[in-house]
Amino acid sequence: MKVRLVDIAHARSGDKGDTANVGLIALKPEWYSILDRYVTQDAVSRHFDGVIDGPVQRYELPNLNALNFLLHGALDGGGTLSLKTDAQGKVFSTALLRMWIEVPDKEAASVNLTGDAR
Amino acid sequence: MKDIVRVASGQGFWGDSLEAPRQQVEGGPVDYLMLDYLAEVTMSILQKQKERDPSMGYARDFIGAMESVLPAVIDRGVRVIANAGGVNPPACAAAVRALVSASASADKLRIAVVTGDDLLARLDELIDQGHALANMETGEPLSTIRDRVLSANAYIGSVPIVEGLERGANVVITGRSTDTALTMAPLRYEFGWGAADWNKLAAGIIAGHIIECGAQCSGGNCLYDWKSIPDLADVGYPIAEAKPDGSFVITKHPGTGGRVSVPAVTEQLVYEMGDPHEYITPDVVADFTTIRLEQEGPDRVRVFGIEGRPATDKLKVSIAYRAGFKSVGTLVYAWPEAVDKAKAADRILRERIDRLGLRFDQILTELVGVSATHGSLAGDTPHDAPEVQLRVGVRGENRRDVERFTREIAPLVLNGPPSVTGFAGGRPKVEEIVAYWPALIDKRVVQTRVDIV
Numbered sequence: 001m002k003v004r005l006v007d008i009a010h011a012r013s014g015d016k017g018d019t020a021n022v023g024l025i026a027l028k029p030e031w032y033s034i035l036d037r038y039v040t041q042d043a044v045s046r047h048f049d050g051v052i053d054g055p056v057q058r059y060e061l062p063n064l065n066a067l068n069f070l071l072h073g074a075l076d077g078g079g080t081l082s083l084k085t086d087a088q089g090k091v092f093s094t095a096l097l098r099m100w101i102e103v104p105d106k107e108a109a110s111v112n113l114t115g116d117a118r
Numbered sequence: 119m120k121d122i123v124r125v126a127s128g129q130g131f132w133g134d135s136l137e138a139p140r141q142q143v144e145g146g147p148v149d150y151l152m153l154d155y156l157a158e159v160t161m162s163i164l165q166k167q168k169e170r171d172p173s174m175g176y177a178r179d180f181i182g183a184m185e186s187v188l189p190a191v192i193d194r195g196v197r198v199i200a201n202a203g204g205v206n207p208p209a210c211a212a213a214v215r216a217l218v219s220a221s222a223s224a225d226k227l228r229i230a231v232v233t234g235d236d237l238l239a240r241l242d243e244l245i246d247q248g249h250a251l252a253n254m255e256t257g258e259p260l261s262t263i264r265d266r267v268l269s270a271n272a273y274i275g276s277v278p279i280v281e282g283l284e285r286g287a288n289v290v291i292t293g294r295s296t297d298t299a300l301t302m303a304p305l306r307y308e309f310g311w312g313a314a315d316w317n318k319l320a321a322g323i324i325a326g327h328i329i330e331c332g333a334q335c336s337g338g339n340c341l342y343d344w345k346s347i348p349d350l351a352d353v354g355y356p357i358a359e360a361k362p363d364g365s366f367v368i369t370k371h372p373g374t375g376g377r378v379s380v381p382a383v384t385e386q387l388v389y390e391m392g393d394p395h396e397y398i399t400p401d402v403v404a405d406f407t408t409i410r411l412e413q414e415g416p417d418r419v420r421v422f423g424i425e426g427r428p429a430t431d432k433l434k435v436s437i438a439y440r441a442g443f444k445s446v447g448t449l450v451y452a453w454p455e456a457v458d459k460a461k462a463a464d465r466i467l468r469e470r471i472d473r474l475g476l477r478f479d480q481i482l483t484e485l486v487g488v489s490a491t492h493g494s495l496a497g498d499t500p501h502d503a504p505e506v507q508l509r510v511g512v513r514g515e516n517r518r519d520v521e522r523f524t525r526e527i528a529p530l531v532l533n534g535p536p537s538v539t540g541f542a543g544g545r546p547k548v549e550e551i552v553a554y555w556p557a558l559i560d561k562r563v564v565q566t567r568v569d570i571v
Contacts, residue, residue, distance in 0.1 A: 081513070
């Protein structure tokens with residue numbers, strides 16, 4: 001089944017220089033494994049293709065049911081140099097939640113992820 | 119030794135709620151009031167203020183905050199720790215002292231002033247000694263921008279704050295302390311944690327990270343189930359209730375709004391996170407992958423299991439420098455064809471910029487309501503949009519060109535595409551850009567000093 005991240009995760013983002021970070025947190029602990037398997041560094045890189053200028057790095061925090069993504073070159077120079085509305089990367093969080101992933105039905109069912117999961 | 123020490127956060131940045139400090143000391147038992155005023159941008163603003171008036175250069179909101187909590191400090195023994203000193207901690211302390219100078223309680227206020235983080239006057243000496251202060255992101259040496267530097271401060275840790283508390287201070291004022299040290303230092307002092315108690319020091323740092331942004335961990339700016347979070351008009355600021363073993367509970371005063379939950383605390387933990395395995399501070403390297411969270415009761419999240427490692431031999435230095443000028447102008451276009459009208463206005467504006475020969479390093483056009491925050495991820499352009507805001511920003515070295523740009527927005531109202539409004543704010547202002555140069559420096563060259571005044 002196709003799943004949109006906004007239906008299985010919440011997120012917060014911030015900045016460091018020209019890099020935005022997005023912490024992606026499973027809405028239910030049992031859904032962390034889905035994030036871990038399908039929200040890969042490459043998939044997130046493709047998602048932000050054309051939106052950010054640099055590479056994406058991923059870190060895992062299974063203890064918090066969370067992944068942390070660093071989006072390099074996301075802030076148009078960053079901080080005070082940036083002309084962007086979102087110069088400090090505050091809403092890259094929800095930009096990531098727009099992403100769709102494909103989860104095999106059987107795996108989705110095993111973690112009680114159904115069409116009306118939320 | 120106390121069994122529990124309560125550190126209350128009363129300010130998440132300079133400009134945060136004016137009432138929060140008083141509410142934190144009056145809403146229930148707290149031992150320490152922690153006030154974080156400094157962001158990178160703040161230091162350069164304060165430096166400019168100090169250049170104009172040598173008695174300024176600190177966060178003036180702190181004086182009002184101190185006035186509002188004086189009874190708690192003087193009569194109930196609450197101690198205050200704040201990085202409100204900015205680039206002039208002694209002047210900040212003098213202003214606090216002046217609040218009580220004529221009163222009977224003057225001798226009950228003991229203020230510790232921490233200095234030594236300000237490296238501005240030492241920059242050339244440091245460069246001569248071989249400290250390149252190269253940009254951590256680009257590797258360029260500081261000499262590239264040396265003549266444009268406004269302020270330079272090392273991020274200092276818990277040691278001088280602990281010294282202030284040991285010497286009996288009930289108010290500790292620092293300059294560029296790390297935000298997290300303001301919370302960790304009183305725990306280290308109260309529980310007698312040693313300089314190599316890495317796990318406990320890391321726990322104190324993480325307690326600081328959670329509460330340093332004020333209500334952002336207690337229901338504010340919380341995406342998880344945001345509609346159900348109660349009474350944000352009276353949001354409760356967070357309190358860390360710490361134990362000697364390094365575990366702590368994040369909570370807030372009873373009867374206040376907001377919500378302290380595992381999801382809310384988790385959102386704050388991942389905020390501005392880099393590599394979670396190494397959150398580097400002057401005192402310890404904390405490992406965020408060891409944190410355990412547990413909802414212990416309503417509005418109570420227990421945090422435990424934290425591990426840390428020895429600190430590095432470097433301190434981060436934040437250097438602010440002048441980096442040109444910028445301005446942002448906006449206009450609103452209404453249905454029908456709002457997006458097309460905004461795009462046409464943008465083309466006209468850019469042609470005007472060309473014809474006038476204005477030179478900018480960058481021109482950025484955004485359509486607010488369409489794609490300003492999520493770019494192409496926002497999907498197809500909404501051709502039936504009720505309205506869209508055209509937002510055009512320019513940045514460049516030449517102030518006159520940026521000034522000239524600000525005169526080109528208003529004429530579009532009569533000269534450009536139709537159905538335009540939203541220009542009542544007048545001509546956009548020109549801002550000088552103060553940019554940041556993050557660098558590292560050998561810890562040994564930064565000597566902090568504590569004075570009791």
